[in-house]
């Protein structure tokens with residue numbers, strides 16, 4: 001029998017990015033050995049240091065090479081000596097857009113009650129997924145200045161919502177929601193939902209009361225696309241109410257779909273109720289092309305090189321990547337190992353307070369597989 005083999009592009013990036021990447025790859029390799037597939041890594045030297053040395057952010061030739069991979073693993077971008085925006089827009093957003101990674105998938109799952117800052121909420125209350133549209137909205141760069149630098153200057157930043165872009169995002173979200181719990185009814189459903197044949201819920205998070213063009217389109221497309229998914233209960237929440245309920249009643253959510261900016265904001269809040277940026281991972285997904293997996297936490301420059309940063313978000317991003325590649329057993333085993341280590345060993349999920357170093361946490365998870 002031939003073993004499946006995956007060649008993955010790796011951008012360690014800035015700050016603690018390379019440290020957490022090392023642990024994610026270590027754990028993924030241990031899972032590969034256990035579940036019988038092969039991984040190889042193709043490193044790319046992209047990030048703040050390269051930019052400071054050579055002036056290059058992301059050469060076109062690198063983008064062309066990256067297109068050939070099914071997956072990219074990204075540690076972090078963001079460098080204290082580089083003006084904010086250059087690396088974020090020039091690397092992260094450029095790759096998301098040019099590789100048409102139109103979904104940003106962010107699972108939100110609390111593993112241990114003590115890690116949740118919300119009183120009386122435990123793992124049974126925090127277990128949902130955010131599907132963030134990743135190619136449009138206010139992130140496209142559409143807009144500009146008029147009379148820049150004068151007292152009457154105008155800055156316009158437009159939100160782009162195409163029917164095609166919104167629909168493909170919604171379709172992905174409905175497919176994911178329909179399959180999410182293997183057909184077992186989600187416990188947030190009401191008895192009448194279950195009688196009506198619903199097994200899961202997709203919440204559109206928007207602002208239909210104010211953004212009456214953008215979310216009008218989203219809402220119409222939501223119901224049109226959703227009509228084909230009879231097992232998915234369609235739900236709606238304004239983005240401000242969503243923030244309130246993340247704190248008050250996170251158990252009301254199963255899967256959420258939203259636009260680029262709202263998704264950016266609510267997933268930082270969501271990361272806090274799942275235990276912080278030390279665990280939150282995301283996938284930038286192009287189901288037909290090259291996807292990119294990353295911890296949500298950023299480059300955390302003040303912890304660079306100290307071996308104290310929590311690598312679990314990166315390890316979880318590695319699990320998301322393996323799941324995307326079809327290695328579902330390996331992905332599930334990594335998650336189970338992470339839960340076991342968090343519950344039995346790790347004192348706190350915060351950098352420097354884990355009770356173990358970055359590399360020790362990677363070793364512990366790899367050994368628990």
Ligand code: IPM
Nearest residue numbers: 088089092093264267282296
């Ligand atoms: C994220 C980040 C990025 C975003 C930044 C770094 C451009 O905050 O992945 O959520 O806004 O999408």
Ligand code: MN
Nearest residue numbers: 264265267268
């Ligand atoms: Mn963000």
